[in-house]
């Protein structure tokens with residue numbers, strides 16, 4: 001019997017090895033793709049195959065990065081945009097969840113608001129930018145509002161519909177113990193929908209970046225969105241590329257953080 | 270003394286395009302400490318009836334009295350076990366079982382001890398801190414039973430608690446549940462579509478018919494069977510006799526509905 005088990009163990013080890021090799025191979029291709037992109041960019045730009053003035057080059061972007069890192073302007077602009085984005089994300093998401101909960105709470109309210117939500121959802125929120133800026137004044141406050149407003153309606157709709165999809169028998173169990181509406185929400189509805197709430201987080205990370213960058217396009221005099229517009233106006237495309245790469249990097253980090261959060265919060269399902 | 274009394278209870282489900290009359294003129298009385306079964310084909314309104322008794326649905330007509338008081342006024346605890354276990358997948362077995370006390374804001378410590386003791390008695394000591402997904406159907410059903418019993422309800426409503434289980438598990442659980450309920454002198458209403466289960470477990474059987482749900486006939490279970498465990502009862506001669514009578518009645522019901 002131990003002989004047989006030895007053979008089984010060997011098979012398992014082989015399987016593990018294969019999984020590992022597969023993973024390494026994938027990672028290798030990812031790195032190859034990454035490096036060739038920058039090499040191709042550098043080479044084509046250096047030999048004039050693409051317009052140097054428009055597309056800049058990795059080395060120039062890198063030089064700018066180092067220079068800005070040293071004189072502190074990198075952190076200065078990054079800090080502002082990050083703060084606005086995180087604030088917009090949190091406010092938009094929380095407001096969406098609270099709105100969804102109030103719709104769930106009152107059937108009447110959800111029926112009354114239904115057509116308004118549909119229209120608001122269809123409306124491209126960035127078109128509200130000028131109005132928001134006029135109403136709230138040019139400044140952080142408007143930009144954060146842009147970051148929040150872009151995700152709040154879609155969050156409300158998605159979360160509300162997932163509240164409604166919870167098997168009503170879970171609520172029935174609680175009601176048989178005499179639970180109040182709030183207890184039903186807290187013990188059944190909310191935890192049952194936590195996975196879909198967190199998946200709206202992931203969407204909202206991307207959305208709040210859109211809102212904030214557009215907001216900065218419109219009014220700001222600092223932040224990464226401002227740097228992009230400014231670079232465009234003075235035809236400094238090294239600055240544009242540099243800001244773009246920073247946005248891409250930090251948006252990815254925020255997304256990763258949300259994914260971690262997801263793993264922690266719903267590990268038992 | 271009548272413990273639970275239903276008086277001409279009807280229930281309609283309304284939709285945009287019409288309605289279903291799920292129950293019509295259902296009346297019966299359950300004495301304290303007795304065990305009755307509602308037997309009938311699926312769709313005859315058994316689940317609806319239990320939800321009404323549990324106070325989750327309001328009857329469209331008729332009244333329900335518990336200990337001679339209207340249902341809403343009665344402070345009596347009712348334990349309701351649904352057709353499936355509906356354990357919360359994000360809670361451990363112990364947390365699931367403690368759901369009732371948590372909702373009712375009872376003393377935590379004492380309840381926790383009681384819960385652990387009950388879980389041990391029912392053979393779930395090893396899975397107290399596991400999540401429901403890792404349990405078999407029978408174990409989940411037992412956990413759901415502990416959840417129902419923990420708040421010490423005077424009246425128990427059981428909706429096809431054994432229908433999703435394999436035969437062996439079902440026989441074992443029948444004995445277990447029947448023993449527990451007798452020991453604590455509970456009044457119980459069991460819903461089932463299994464004739465054998467109804468006879469083996471209860472004192473009285475209400476045979477229901479569908480469209481609309483009504484009580485069609487009442488069978489008294491012979492005293493000889495009542496005092497046996499369900500497993501022993503199944504072997505008794507009178508069990509077979511009653512089984513045949515119920516079987517025939519169900520068949521004639523079916524042919525009536527077909528010919529109509």
Ligand SMILES: Nc1ncnc2c1ncn2[C@@H]1O[C@H](COP(=O)(O)OP(=O)(O)O)[C@@H](O)[C@H]1O
Nearest residue numbers: 282289290291310311312313314315316317318
């Ligand atoms: N939530 C509901 N909405 C509308 N109709 C329902 C609902 N639940 C049950 N019904 C209808 O009421 C009747 C009785 O259902 P139910 O009480 O579940 O029967 P049983 O438990 O005996 O199978 C059926 O015709 C069913 O279609």
Ligand SMILES: [Mg+2]
Nearest residue numbers: 315316317352
């Ligand atoms: Mg049913």
